[in-house]
Amino acid sequence: xxTTATRDRILEEGARLIHRNGYHHTGIKEILDACxxxxxxxxxxxxxxxxxxxxxxxxxxxxxxxxxxxxxxxxSQPPLARLQAFFASFREFFLSNDCTLxxxxxxxxxxxxxxxxxxxxxxxxxxxxxxxxxxxxxxxxRRRGDLPDTLDIDETAAFIVDAWEGAMLxxxxxxxxxxxxxxxxxxxxxxxx
Amino acid sequence: xxTTATRDRILEEGARLIHRNGYHHTGIKEILDACxxxxxxxxxxxxxxxxxxxxxxxxxxxxxxxxxxxxxxxxSQPPLARLQAFFASFREFFLSNDCTLxxxxxxxxxxxxxxxxxxxxxxxxxxxxxxxxxxxxxxxxRRRGDLPDTLDIDETAAFIVDAWEGAMLxxxxxxxxxxxxxxxxxxxxxxxx
Numbered sequence: 001x002x003t004t005a006t007r008d009r010i011l012e013e014g015a016r017l018i019h020r021n022g023y024h025h026t027g028i029k030e031i032l033d034a035c036x037x038x039x040x041x042x043x044x045x046x047x048x049x050x051x052x053x054x055x056x057x058x059x060x061x062x063x064x065x066x067x068x069x070x071x072x073x074x075x076s077q078p079p080l081a082r083l084q085a086f087f088a089s090f091r092e093f094f095l096s097n098d099c100t101l102x103x104x105x106x107x108x109x110x111x112x113x114x115x116x117x118x119x120x121x122x123x124x125x126x127x128x129x130x131x132x133x134x135x136x137x138x139x140x141x142r143r144r145g146d147l148p149d150t151l152d153i154d155e156t157a158a159f160i161v162d163a164w165e166g167a168m169l170x171x172x173x174x175x176x177x178x179x180x181x182x183x184x185x186x187x188x189x190x191x192x193x
Numbered sequence: 194x195x196t197t198a199t200r201d202r203i204l205e206e207g208a209r210l211i212h213r214n215g216y217h218h219t220g221i222k223e224i225l226d227a228c229x230x231x232x233x234x235x236x237x238x239x240x241x242x243x244x245x246x247x248x249x250x251x252x253x254x255x256x257x258x259x260x261x262x263x264x265x266x267x268x269s270q271p272p273l274a275r276l277q278a279f280f281a282s283f284r285e286f287f288l289s290n291d292c293t294l295x296x297x298x299x300x301x302x303x304x305x306x307x308x309x310x311x312x313x314x315x316x317x318x319x320x321x322x323x324x325x326x327x328x329x330x331x332x333x334x335r336r337r338g339d340l341p342d343t344l345d346i347d348e349t350a351a352f353i354v355d356a357w358e359g360a361m362l363x364x365x366x367x368x369x370x371x372x373x374x375x376x377x378x379x380x381x382x383x384x385x386x
Contacts (some may be wrong), residue, residue, distance in 0.1 A: 006196070021308075022304070025217075074250045093211070095251060102303065102306075102307075103309065108361060109300070109365070110304070110365075111303070112309060113295075113365050114213070120366060121370075127366060127367075157363075158363075159376065159379045161359075161361045162360045163360075166354075166355040167355045167358065170302075170320065172306050173316050174317055175313075179351070182231070182351060183352065183356075183381065186348070186349070186352045190384050191384060
């Protein structure tokens with residue numbers, strides 16, 4: 001395997017394990033064992049567990065952006081329909097995981113924000129990038145006249161990030177998809193109308 | 194000190210430390226040291242760390258209910274003004290903690306829901322009790338004609354819990370109060386209007 005392929009495999013496995021068990025409860029040895037990579041070679045790919053954790057967050061962002069490209073960039077649909085398809089695709093993902101796990105970025109925020117400034121800074125930037133994604137769709141919708149004039153687009157884009165995070169947390173606690181449906185209904189039927 | 198007083202002190206200190214560091218990262222020895230209670234006596238008060246954790250969650254609920262009694266039961270004010278005062282009082286609390294910590298119940302949900310069924314069940318019931326609190330205020334508001342006829346009160350009460358949790362998470366990541374203000378504005382200006 002090439003160096004890049006091995007690094008990618010460690011990242012992918014690490015992202016999966018950290019999503020399931022958290023950052024502190026995922027050991028480097030556990031990741032390398034799952035990848036069949038010799039123990040000593042981790043520091044060939046990453047400077048530290050922290051550097052690895054930051055790369056895992058980038059990996060989550062990359063996955064998130066896959067769904068953005070697939071659903072939010074589909075210009076054959078009006079902007080709000082694209083937004084609906086986007087949230088529905090995440091619902092499918094969570095359903096296929098029995099409504100466990102929650103949002104990987106939200107989990108790390110809860111676990112690390114207060115205690116690890118480097119992670120906090122990274123997570124702030126990820127949440128802000130999520131805001132930009134939603135703001136872009138809302139701006140498209142406004143240009144078409146699909147949003148009420150009184151709606152503050154910047155604040156609503158940020159609120160969508162926060163309320164969606166809360167809905168994913170509740171989904172995880174209840175092991176039930178309903179909080180995500182409730183979030184979508186409140187968003188489309190009350191906030192954006 | 195009486196037995197009850199010692200137990201209460203252990204609980205209070207444990208609740209403070211778990212709020213700050215999480216359940217797994219708070220050791221029993223650390224709690225007892227902070228309380229000046231001899232190490233061997235913990236199991237005189239609690240059957241296990243898990244039983245202690247469940248009692249800590251009840252302690253958080255008790256604290257939450259203090260704010261409910263103070264702000265939401267104040268019948269001299271109309272129901273939606275009471276709800277505004279309630280959220281403002283939590284904003285004050287978080288401001289006095291530099292916008293760190295987040296919601297103790299949301300933190301434990303993130304940390305334990307997927308892996309500890311006993312905690313999951315307890316946290317489900319706490320979130321549902323929070324819903325009941327908000328539903329009661331919304332029902333009062335409906336009786337006075339203060340809410341739009343199209344608003345689904347049950348779903349909105351549950352959504353308030355979820356979106357507030359998300360706002361508290363974002364506050365913690367950003368170390369900034371603004372996500373809480375944004376939550377309140379979206380709630381009162383768009384959802385309940």
